[in-house]
Amino acid sequence: MALDRAACRKLALDLLARREHSRLELQRKLGKRAFSRELIDETLDELEQSGALSExxxxxxxxxxxxxxxxxxxxxxxxxxxxxxxxxxxxxxxHDDEFDWCAIAREARAKRFGGGAPTGYAERVRQARFLQYRGFDMSQIDAALDIGDNSD
CATH class of the missing domain: 1.10.10 (Arc Repressor Mutant, subunit A)
Known part of the structure; x- marks a missing residue:
């Protein structure tokens, strides 16, 4: 049992050393290694208390x-x-000030379609669908598509 506990903790820490993980991700990965659910939960609780695991x-x-x-x-x-x-x-x-979602949407659009504003309705719709798929809301999409329209 102590070997299982040490092995579970070591594997969890090895995974966390590569990149941050959510608790659910670690539960799934440790579960695939045949550790018991109780052992996994105890190990993850300890890692959260120590600060090694942070959502x-x-x-x-x-x-x-x-x-x-x-x-x-x-x-x-x-x-x-x-x-x-x-x-x-x-x-x-x-909603952190670190992220200007409109600027990120403009950059994503420009990287895919070039710097100019879309010409024509069909092109505008195509670019809007792309940005929507990428996860931007309509206000951010409108800001990205109207990049050249504010020159009046």
């Missing part, structure tokens, strides 16, 4: 990485929810 730190890291890849807050929120992160703290994190 907040995982969420911050995840949001920063996904924003850097040009993904929007809607998609990021959905991906974090699938990873078991409590959504009540996400609003604060996603």
């Amino acid at each position: 907040r730190r995982f969420a911050e890291s995840f949001v920063s990485a996904r924003a850097a890849k040009g993904q929007g807050p809607v998609r990021i929120r959905s991906d974090l929810a699938r990873r078991g992160v409590d959504v009540k703290h996400l609003d604060e994190l996603l």
Whole structure:
């Protein structure tokens, strides 16, 4: 039993050394190694108490990485929810001043379609669908698509 406890803790720490994980991700990965549910929960509780496992730190890291890849807050929120992160703290994190979602949407659009504003309705719709898939809301999409229209 002590060997199982040590092995479970070592594997969890090895996983956390590579990157931050949510509790649910670690539960799934440790569960695949045939550790008991009780042992996994005890180990993860200990890691949370020691600070080695932190949902907040995982969420911050995840949001920063996904924003850097040009993904929007809607998609990021959905991906974090699938990873078991409590959504009540996400609003604060996603509305942090560090992230200018309109600028991120403009950059994602420009990287995919070039710097100029879309010409024609069909092109505008196509680019809007792309940004929506990337996880931006309509106000952010409108800001990204109207990049050249504010020159009056």
